[in-house]
Amino acid sequence: MTRIAAALALPLVAIVGAYPSTAAAPAPQFQTEAPVAYMTDLSSGAVLFERDADRRMPPASMAKMMTVYVAFDMVAKGELKLDTEFTMQPDTWKKWHAQGSTMFLSSGEKVSVANLLYGIVTLSGNDACIVLAEGISGTEAAFVDRMNQMRDKLKLTNSNFGTANGWPDNGVTYVSARDLGTLAARTIEDYPKLYKQFYSRPDFTWGKTLGSGDAITQANRDPLLGRVAGADGLKTGHTEEAGYGFTGSAEQNGRRLVMVLAGMTSWNQRVNDSVRFMEWGFRAWQAKPVVKQGRKVADAAVQLGDASTVGLVAPRNLTVTLPAGMTPQMQGKVVYQGPIKAPIKAGTHVADLVITSPGLPQQTLPLVAEKDVGEAGFFGRAWAGLTGLFG
Template sequence: MKRAILFASAAALTLSTAAPAKAPPFDTPARVAYLIDLSSGAVLLSKNADVRMPPASMAKMMTTNVAFELIKKGDLKTDKMCTVRPETWQKWHGPQAGSTMFLSPNEQVSVDELLKGIITLSGNDASVVLAECIAGTEEAFTNIMNENAKRLGLTNSHFGNSNGWPDEGRTYVTARDLATLARAEIENYPDLYKKYYSLTEYTHGQTLGSGAAITQANRNPLLGKVPGADGLKTGHTEEAGYGFTGSAEQNGRRLIMVVAGLDSYNGRIQESVRLMQWGFNAWQSKPLFKSGTNIGSAKVQMGSSSEVPLIAPRDLALTIPAGILSKTGAMKIRYQGPVKAPIAKGQHIADLVVVMPDGEQVMPLVAGEDVGQAGFFGRIWIGLKQLFGMA
């Protein structure tokens, strides 16, 4: 049974913050647009963010998420060799198969190469080969994709294949869910994200005539145009239009954006760059707490300690419109509790919530120390205190 959400607030949890009357204006022809600031959790722009839409190749972020998780656990090696089944090659080669890595039937290709082919080249063939290599069949792999989606909190998304190919509506996402998925890629697998997502080009395969190596450029419209850009994934089908989920980091501040439903390749470039530049230029970051700062505490259930300190896992900041003057704002600590022991140091168990006129900005707080379970006699004593209203 879900515990009630508790709010802990104190006089100490006040600060001088900006409280804008309205956000800086931004208009875009994209049918869907979404922009968040990870330093504060602030949503800077939201246009049809919860409307279901086909993701096209942006679905491949979930394919790489599955692979990254397995690699991190040690269950998948990047040097593992995968076989390109002739049946898979037959379906996913040629102009009718969309973007391709130019794999060959019966070719042996490593997981490392496939990830580069998926992320940099948007290879539909590479996605299916990796899915079959990991799970045996693409259908079994999509079951893992949907399990991961549920675990990550993608509440309005479903995956029917590994590459986002149109499938009569079985595969759908929302911009908010895509941003959540992008955040998981960045925060949960930073080394793998850095290794694979910002390659500007990749070479694989040979031309039929001369046998020349085939080099393709990364379609990411931010690379080389927005400082700090390092991911993530474009998408395009006739059904979905042109879309992009992207991210960039400048001066320790990271933004994630999603645009979708644009009608041209150049339009996707223009709107992606424009939105990301607006996010960095029209908004400013106001520091709140340095990494490791003790912010408060949370009550603990059946633990060796009755409370656990809550600390900032990274530098926390508020996002406000550029040039806005400051005034007092309120903060709260929010968690579901009491938090049940055992608790690991660094575990995300609460959030710092800054209440703004146009919504909340939510930042994570983590346990500052390990808290073990109470011993046998400790549990008896806790039970007696609860029984007689002493706790």
């Protein structure tokens, strides 16, 4: 199988429509003192901004996004139920009841998976993370193995997890901003219902104060909630080693952005720069339609199929992200690993439409198989084998 860049079935202007082009447009720039910054537009795949996005750095509580992703994956597969209860073990309580952010769990208390997830996402509870990890895998170390297996599956090449909650561990746990952006995107795309249920809650009440026994309500630390329209996640982090960080997302008018800022020096800087960064992403960039849903873009060669080619179509209305007010010249090519081996199911992601424009980031849009393609019969396979000998 080789990577094939195929000619478009139609000129790009025929697919996109006739936009009046402007001169090459430099990508807009964002001003921040954060040493690490990254933003991507999930609707187009465009990276809108990156600064040291592959640096390995301590994630602090942003590591909890992987703990939550593992739990979401298990819930979606039926391996874990939201109403299952786990117990806060006495030894776990002694270690974690007063270590950083807490859900205020009590020793011996039984808590459902759903409430532990609220405690992790909304309250950033270190205690909640360990109770969930131990409940799922028996020990935190065994759960961490699950986290790193998932890291490999998601291809997070600059990440490693040594704890379930991101507590400093002498450099064993590290991530990159790009990996955090990927993890955020996969959480949103892979488990949209669970993401919506758990990641946008403004506050959560759990535990009671000593003495009066009043219920304890804590606000979500997400600096975008209530400040940026469409904001609905994800996770802050802070330790002395890591500084102040945030991985966030918001959706406006069909565009979803994911942002990461890290290494900031104060709570206020995290709030102010996070809000400005997300607003810049929506204001300085615009979406332009490229291909309507169902439109055929090209044909791909098929190996050992009952058809020699398969049409490549847009699975949804595809857009590119361009600087606001600009429509620079665009070029497109179809790329896929091919020939694509049969059988192929209609709707399967088998190719990409790669859009390039001078001065702007490359954008990669998915294309799917137009129809089912079955395997070739015996004589078809035999003929393919014979022609392969003399090809």
